[in-house]
Amino acid sequence: MRKGKHIDPRPELPLFASSGSHELVAEGVTQTFLDEGGNEVWALDDFSLTVSGPEIVGIIGPSGCGKSTFLRLVVGLDEPLAGSISFDSENIAGPSASRSMVFQNANLFEWLTVEENIAFGLRATRTYDECKYKIPRLVRMMGLDGFERSYPPQISGGMTSRCALARSFVQNPALICFDEPLSALDAFTRAALQDEILAMQAIAHTSMILVTHDIEEAVYLCDRVVVMTPRPGRLQGELVIDLPHPRDRVSPEFVEKRRQLLAMLDGSTSAPPGA
Amino acid sequence: MLLPVGAICIAYGVTGTLPNVYPADYVEGYYPLFLLVMLGVYLAVMATACFVPKLRRYAVHYAYLVAAVFLLVELLDVLTLKTGYLLLPFAPSPDRILEAVPKNIEAYATNLTASMMLLAEGVVIGLVTGFATGLLMGWSKIANYWFAPLLKVIGPVPSAAWLPIAVVLMPSAHLAGVFLISVAIWFPLSLMLSSAIRSTDKRKIEAARVMGASEPYILFHVALPAAVPDIFTALFMGLSSSFGALIISEQLGVKAGLGWYINWATQWGEYYKVFASVGIFIIIFYLLINVLFKVRDRVMTWQKSVVRW
Numbered sequence: 001m002r003k004g005k006h007i008d009p010r011p012e013l014p015l016f017a018s019s020g021s022h023e024l025v026a027e028g029v030t031q032t033f034l035d036e037g038g039n040e041v042w043a044l045d046d047f048s049l050t051v052s053g054p055e056i057v058g059i060i061g062p063s064g065c066g067k068s069t070f071l072r073l074v075v076g077l078d079e080p081l082a083g084s085i086s087f088d089s090e091n092i093a094g095p096s097a098s099r100s101m102v103f104q105n106a107n108l109f110e111w112l113t114v115e116e117n118i119a120f121g122l123r124a125t126r127t128y129d130e131c132k133y134k135i136p137r138l139v140r141m142m143g144l145d146g147f148e149r150s151y152p153p154q155i156s157g158g159m160t161s162r163c164a165l166a167r168s169f170v171q172n173p174a175l176i177c178f179d180e181p182l183s184a185l186d187a188f189t190r191a192a193l194q195d196e197i198l199a200m201q202a203i204a205h206t207s208m209i210l211v212t213h214d215i216e217e218a219v220y221l222c223d224r225v226v227v228m229t230p231r232p233g234r235l236q237g238e239l240v241i242d243l244p245h246p247r248d249r250v251s252p253e254f255v256e257k258r259r260q261l262l263a264m265l266d267g268s269t270s271a272p273p274g275a
Numbered sequence: 276m277l278l279p280v281g282a283i284c285i286a287y288g289v290t291g292t293l294p295n296v297y298p299a300d301y302v303e304g305y306y307p308l309f310l311l312v313m314l315g316v317y318l319a320v321m322a323t324a325c326f327v328p329k330l331r332r333y334a335v336h337y338a339y340l341v342a343a344v345f346l347l348v349e350l351l352d353v354l355t356l357k358t359g360y361l362l363l364p365f366a367p368s369p370d371r372i373l374e375a376v377p378k379n380i381e382a383y384a385t386n387l388t389a390s391m392m393l394l395a396e397g398v399v400i401g402l403v404t405g406f407a408t409g410l411l412m413g414w415s416k417i418a419n420y421w422f423a424p425l426l427k428v429i430g431p432v433p434s435a436a437w438l439p440i441a442v443v444l445m446p447s448a449h450l451a452g453v454f455l456i457s458v459a460i461w462f463p464l465s466l467m468l469s470s471a472i473r474s475t476d477k478r479k480i481e482a483a484r485v486m487g488a489s490e491p492y493i494l495f496h497v498a499l500p501a502a503v504p505d506i507f508t509a510l511f512m513g514l515s516s517s518f519g520a521l522i523i524s525e526q527l528g529v530k531a532g533l534g535w536y537i538n539w540a541t542q543w544g545e546y547y548k549v550f551a552s553v554g555i556f557i558i559i560f561y562l563l564i565n566v567l568f569k570v571r572d573r574v575m576t577w578q579k580s581v582v583r584w
Contacts, residue, residue: 121487124487171486
């Protein structure tokens, strides 16, 4: 490692520039996609959701209910078939640095080192020179010190997730979408990463949308949780989780929220499809 | 580790004591000298290996192989010069093969240079065109529509079949040779590069899009690096078949080069020159392929090698 590498070159510059309140508004979003056999699959039906300010909104629902489909619309990878989806009153027409995403399998580029992976978005948008001071800071915040020059196949699953998390924060996004980001990790690493996400959110004040299968994770992280019906995904219900952080996973309140969420999910799976 | 020393000593002793009978009054010069030089080199390697553990492991590992090679060469010496069991001019003795190069150093130098120049020109043109069409076909559906059939028709045809047409179409035999060699590189490179780019992991492309990367940026910074393993497989295949193209074009069209020299020496019945030329080809092709694999290991530090050499 090079000498002096960890000295922050620009201590006066902010890591996260808070730029007021942001609002994501999705109204009556309907979306279909073609499956591998070329059949049209009705993924989302008349789905509405508003996310505003620094809140963490969880989306849970049975497999294939269109959760990931919704995230793709939010980051601008796809356009909805019907309905509208806007961010800060502007229709989402494509990807933007203000909305980032952490993918299910981390999706790092294995030919780039950890720090090059984090820097990818900056280089791609030609903002590397003015923002490169963020990289050593993010590396340190995420506990990736000493692994800056390692390649993704050489680091552990937990570090891969940390790197993906750092990468999603580097472009100073106002909204981060998480598509089951921790599902591949063991329980201990997952708990550590959950705290990491909360810590980053407390500093960066970003809005977050968290798609997950893990009810405990949803209750632990989210300010409110949206439950979806089986395909095509519709809004089944919403549960506000107003417990203070840090949350105790075995406290009666926490367990009660888990129970409520499970009950809502049971209601959504037992309902006849399309009802 | 002492095994090769024993083998060299046996070879030296046998070749020194047995009389030369075929041809009877032949005087060996280069082969005993070669054995002595090899003995010196190997002793030097052994001395160094005492201090370098990595070299020691290599030396121990390959000791049997090296010893066997020297015994085989001595067997050839016995079968040819010492007994005449194998007939001249088709089976020259090791001594004749070894003396071919120093006694015809000028011919070998000019022909080797000609071969390497021809190979270099063909390889460079093949690389440039291969990368260009590969990238274009991988990225643009229109380019793929027009180039893919051409690639599929021209590519699999062996160089030998092209040669007469290339000689007619090209203004000179030299250019025909360049054409054949570059086709040998161009075909696997453009085919594998374009298919690798088209099959780039969609999730990686989407990750790059979310981070605001433009289409050209994704092509050069996601699709191309992801295709590097396939590029090197293609270069390995292309380089191997370009050696074939080189020899074929030299034997039939071009009037200088080691391939041409092999043909010429064959017609004069000087098979020892043929063996020496083939030996040079073996060394050079081995070195070139080795260089390619070294380059690959440097470029692909992130990945363990797929094809081992």
